[in-house]
Amino acid sequence: MTKRYAVILAAGQGTRMKSKLYKVLHPVVGKPMVQHVINNLNAVNLDKLITIVGFGAEKVKEEIGDKSQFVIQEKQLGTGHAVLQAEELLKDAEGTTIVACGDTPLITGETFVKLFEHHEQSRASATILTANTPDPAGYGRVIRNAKNEVERIVEHKDATDEERLVNEINTGTYCFNNHELFTALQNITNDNAQGEYYLPDVIEVLRNESKKISAFVAADFEETLGINDRVALAQAERIMKKRLNEQHMRNGVAIIDPDQTYIGPDVIIEQDVTIYPGTIIKGKTTIKTDAIIGPNSELADCHIGEGTAVKQSVIHNSTVGSHVNIGPFAHIRPESVIGDHAKLGNFVEVKKTTLGDNSKVSHLSYIGDAEVGSNVNVGCGTITVNYDGKKKHLTTIEDNAFIGCNSNLIAPVTIGKGSYVAAGSTINKDVPDNALSIARARQSNKEDYVERIFNRKKD
Missing domain, CATH: 3.90.550.10 (Spore Coat Polysaccharide Biosynthesis Protein SpsA; Chain A)
Known part of the structure; x- marks a missing residue:
């Protein structure tokens, strides 16, 4: 030859x-x-x-x-x-x-x-x-x-x-x-x-x-087409995008609006995936069958498991399991691993975190530098306080734990298996297995306080 x-x-x-x-x-x-x-x-x-x-x-x-x-x-x-x-x-x-x-x-x-x-x-x-x-x-x-x-x-x-x-x-x-x-x-x-x-x-x-x-x-x-200026560069982008989208559609991917969908050349998408408009998928991303992506989502260098739904969310350099619900408006930052049947709801941010199977972080939470076990419920407004001004520290939440709303978990700290953290608590010590941890000021009601203040202002 x-x-x-x-x-x-x-x-x-x-x-x-x-x-x-x-x-x-x-x-x-x-x-x-x-x-x-x-x-x-x-x-x-x-x-x-x-x-x-x-x-x-x-x-x-x-x-x-x-x-x-x-x-x-x-x-x-x-x-x-x-x-x-x-x-x-x-x-x-x-x-x-x-x-x-x-x-x-x-x-x-x-x-x-x-x-x-x-x-x-x-x-x-x-x-x-x-x-x-x-x-x-x-x-x-x-x-x-x-x-x-x-x-x-x-x-x-x-x-x-x-x-x-x-x-x-x-x-x-x-x-x-x-x-x-x-x-x-x-x-x-x-x-x-x-x-x-x-x-x-x-x-x-x-x-x-x-x-x-x-x-x-x-x-x-x-x-x-030879590219000599920005106009030709945009033409090449349009042509290549159209070519790639058509290739995916011929392979069994449902792209609802190809003109409003951007898929990079190294992306692998299995058949029966549905992609809604406004979605950007780039890098070495893999999406398994029956996943639903978008609208208005951005995925880069990540793995999305079978049957997972990602709505109005951003995922970078992370692995997401099967039958996971993400979004709307969630942000999964690099080095995160999300287990099967998990949930990350609206305005949830995770970073360098492992979230176990069947665990939920449903809304308005930041979970960074954390290892979260299976069947964990993380309540609204929970924060893993991972940074002390110089170093990042690990938060561990073990299987079947329940974290109440508006809790601060000050790392390094471990929440034991099956334990409960009361809503509004700031936790800076390890919580034993099956314990209830309450770390908040005792409520005090001052009767007739508002009326007295109001009358004082009138005088």
Whole structure:
């Protein structure tokens, strides 16, 4: 089988983005666009991947990590010059090299596979991924001869008025015979309006040597969208969001209003999950069957169990069991584990807390740095007082305990099994198993007090 290599162009600063963040690191549905390119290229089963970096090289390397080898383009002298920087790593390699842009996150793995197959089956020296668009302004045009063969590519700024009428555009993605690519790169010049070495000029060099040039037309122009500014970034976000939502719906997920639902690329959702409008699901989130999410909920890097309902709530970096009721207006902060058949009601916040099976925190409570057992009832207004100004401390509430309303549990403290804490108590000592703990001032009624005060004010 033919060896396959890839060169990703990711050296540009992206000045039109008007941002301190380097262009290829701008996220599309929560993931840097260059990561989308790499992930989609994985469908091709590459033997080697090389990323050309320049501006922000260390940040780009940090994001990509060990998924790629890297070469630095010290001076930004054009796309042809950028590919030439990979010569030392590829010049002796036999096989096919794809050159892709780090700002084209919408090209699917399926399209990359078809491009490779077309190139190898046609035995071409170069194959251009092209697309047809009714508005080709700004794109390089693919110029064909009378036999419909690709003759050359001309950049928009260098094109004649007649050439600018051509609707077939160069997407900036190519497959090459590897040896012929690096040989041809030695023969391109910078005799153009920008004084740069254009990679498309390799096509003309190969053509002049009577080499076969092929083209593979993408099925959808939108897929080939290059992102150069914030407007294009928003377009890519819309396209990718629509693509992901449709994929989930085809897999059996009920998305009530796809236009108002945001699902990240790494999210896994089982069939018969229902998602209501205004919901954001991102990171490595997994949602099991029959769960109901939303409306207006945000989930990130969490696990949601079977049959669980999350309404108008936020959950981050946590695990939620099966048949749990959450919300409305609950906030589950990182490192929390919620057991099966539990309940977290309105205006409840938990942080770094384990809540056991069948336990309830129904409303208006803060439970932080706590281990709560099974079948525990936490009354309205309860607070685990976990911070002493310097350190966080653990509150332990054991199985079958009952915490009365408006209680303060001052950590570190343990509430024993089956024990009761009276409403309004401030607990700063451990409570034994099966005990009733009362920690509040004794009630005192002063009869006729209000009348006496009122008369005193009149005098």
